[in-house]
Amino acid sequence: xxxxxHISGLRKxxxxxxxxxxxxxxxxxxxxxxxxxxxxxxKTTTIGILTTRVLATSGTAVVAGRDxxxxxxxxxxMIGVVPQRPNPDRSLLVGENLVFHATYFGIPRAEASRRTxxxxxxxxxxxxxxxxxxxxxxxxQQRLMIARALIHEPRVLFLDEPTVGLDPQARLAxxxxxxxxxxxxxTIVMTTHYMEEADQLCDRVAIVDRGKLLALxxxxxxxxxxxxxxxxxxxxDRPLPDEPLSLAGVTRTEVRGPxxxxxxxxxxxxxxxxxxxxxxxGYAVKDIHLSKPSLETLFIxxxxxxxx
Amino acid sequence: MNGKVFGALLLRDAIVARREIxxxxxxxxxxxxxxxxxxxYVLPSxxxxxxxxxxxxxxxxxxxxxxxxxxMSVAMPLVVxxxxxxxxxxxxxxxxxxxxxxVEKVIVGALQGFVSAAIVLPxxxxxxxxxxxxxxxxxLLLIVVMLLTGAAFSSFGLWLGTVMQAQxxxxxxxxxxxxxxxxGCVYYPWSGLEHLPVLKYAVLINPVVYASEGLRxxxxxxxxxxxLVAIFGALLVSxxxxxxxxxxxxxxxxxx
Numbered sequence: 011x012x013x014x015x016h017i018s019g020l021r022k023x024x025x026x027x028x029x030x031x032x033x034x035x036x037x038x039x040x041x042x043x044x045x046x047x048x049x050x051x052x053k054t055t056t057i058g059i060l061t062t063r064v065l066a067t068s069g070t071a072v073v074a075g076r077d078x079x080x081x082x083x084x085x086x087x088m089i090g091v092v093p094q095r096p097n098p099d100r101s102l103l104v105g106e107n108l109v110f111h112a113t114y115f116g117i118p119r120a121e122a123s124r125r126t127x128x129x130x131x132x133x134x135x136x137x138x139x140x141x142x143x144x145x146x147x148x149x150x151q152q153r154l155m156i157a158r159a160l161i162h163e164p165r166v167l168f169l170d171e172p173t174v175g176l177d178p179q180a181r182l183a184x185x186x187x188x189x190x191x192x193x194x195x196x197t198i199v200m201t202t203h204y205m206e207e208a209d210q211l212c213d214r215v216a217i218v219d220r221g222k223l224l225a226l227x228x229x230x231x232x233x234x235x236x237x238x239x240x241x242x243x244x245x246x247d248r249p250l251p252d253e254p255l256s257l258a259g260v261t262r263t264e265v266r267g268p269x270x271x272x273x274x275x276x277x278x279x280x281x282x283x284x285x286x287x288x289x290x291x292g293y294a295v296k297d298i299h300l301s302k303p304s305l306e307t308l309f310i311x312x313x314x315x316x317x318x
Numbered sequence: 319m320n321g322k323v324f325g326a327l328l329l330r331d332a333i334v335a336r337r338e339i340x341x342x343x344x345x346x347x348x349x350x351x352x353x354x355x356x357x358x359y360v361l362p363s364x365x366x367x368x369x370x371x372x373x374x375x376x377x378x379x380x381x382x383x384x385x386x387x388x389x390m391s392v393a394m395p396l397v398v399x400x401x402x403x404x405x406x407x408x409x410x411x412x413x414x415x416x417x418x419x420x421v422e423k424v425i426v427g428a429l430q431g432f433v434s435a436a437i438v439l440p441x442x443x444x445x446x447x448x449x450x451x452x453x454x455x456x457x458l459l460l461i462v463v464m465l466l467t468g469a470a471f472s473s474f475g476l477w478l479g480t481v482m483q484a485q486x487x488x489x490x491x492x493x494x495x496x497x498x499x500x501x502g503c504v505y506y507p508w509s510g511l512e513h514l515p516v517l518k519y520a521v522l523i524n525p526v527v528y529a530s531e532g533l534r535x536x537x538x539x540x541x542x543x544x545x546l547v548a549i550f551g552a553l554l555v556s557x558x559x560x561x562x563x564x565x566x567x568x569x570x571x572x573x574x
Binding site for chain 2: 101102106
């Protein structure tokens with residue numbers, strides 16, 4: 011597989027904050043690649059650099075043969091971007107958003123109109139062509155953003171948390187669109203903090219946190235690396251001292267403020283002993299959450315924190 | 319390629335500007351025309367000020383309209399463009415140098431100012447009873463002064479629109495624009511400040527002065543005005559300074 015995106019030693023520092031701390035990554039042509047991590051992991055910064063909207067502090071990033079730092083204009087010609095929050099040009103109608111975006115890429119008007127109609131059809135927005143961009147629902151706006159990102163037929167498509175804020179139905183519809191685009195052989199890079207999304211859609215997933223790459227593999231390989239234990243998270247009404255607890259049925263525990271994270275082979279045995287521990291010490295249990303071995307438990311074991 | 323992209327950006331702004339022309343005129347031309355109604359018609363009819371005052375005031379009011387329209391038509395949309403969702407992003411992703419996107423905004427802003435002033439001028443002329451001494455004998459000078467003033471003030475708008483927040487707008491109008499207008503030789507000619515030497519030289523920092531004097535030089539060449547060399551020199555310096563400030567902050571805002 012040919013490399014379509016090459017990232018090496020990429021760093022970005024904002025004042026005191028290191029958003030990216032030496033990221034190395036290669037993404038192949040035609041891959042649907044996922045960047046998975048919690049808020050603040052550096053996903054959006056990575057996408058920002060790859061799409062020429064953020065200047066890297068150091069390191070290089072090459073997209074479709076163009077160095078984004080040295081030849082941003084060339085790189086822009088190769089990419090389509092779906093932003094985190096839909097940002098249609100609200101001074102223009104829905105159809106005009108697409109026609110104009112195409113002309114910004116030098117596409118003649120007649121061809122731009124033809125492509126606009128085709129994309130509106132493909133994304134189920136034909137009847138909204140003459141609507142104001144503001145009149146669209148969140149899901150429709152997100153689809154408009156995808157149409158806009160595709161109208162100049164870019165080689166690489168970037169989507170930054172494309173399903174945040176969408177209702178489940180719109181989310182599934184968007185997944186279908188992405189699968190279809192992937193089927194056409196386009197390289198797609200998306201960020202998400204939904205495990206399920208990465209698991210369902212991506213060929214390969216990079217788990218990032220605090221600007222560093224923690225793991226990189228196919229979803230099934232990553233899941234195989236997950237600890238074979240269930241994680242039980244109990245939230246108490248007040249913080250408890252940070253010391254390991256010895257409880258029946260629990261392999262080990264981590265305490266963070268009022269949250270006790272217990273790793274156990276069998277949840278059925280661990281839960282009662284956690285509850286009776288809390289009761290005996292006079293704590294009230296506010297919440298209890300079980301995570302089976304999954305990308306999520308892998309993520310927790312790698313980063314020490316939950317995704318969302 | 320760059321030319322095509324630039325043309326597409328221009329066309330987008332031209333279409334949006336055409337749709338919003340009424341709003342622009344209400345915002346920028348309405349008040350100047352009313353000023354002329356009061357100072358060029360009502361007060362002279364009451365005998366409170368001489369009829370000839372309109373000759374001084376009409377070029378000043380046209381300059382006021384030109385500069386504020388150029389400034390506002392760039393600054394206001396930019397505040398929205400760089401607001402919460404960064405609406406301008408579809409243009410920032412166009413394959414063209416970021417500076418050219420900003421320059422395109424300046425050109426459109428200057429043209430919008432030009433259109434506003436081109437509407438206010440004849441209206442003011444009619445309202446003020448065809449202000450004595452107003453002449454169109456130097457049309458080329460008038461057009462060049464108007465375009466240069468428009469470009470300087472739309473560059474000012476580029477700068478303000480990329481450094482200020484929407485909430486600060488009201489404060490900026492009161493603290494910056496109002497004194498700029500009052501001390502911009504809009505209502506009186508610069509030569510009239512002869513008796514107030516401190517003020518006469520202090521106002522030279524204000525670019526509105528050169529806009530007003532430039533329009534006086536073009537429309538009422540017989541009335542004393544600042545030398546053309548000074549007007550052009552100062553407008554060019556204003557354009558250079560404001561454009562470079564504007565480009566710098568636009569870049570900063572566009573690429574983090």
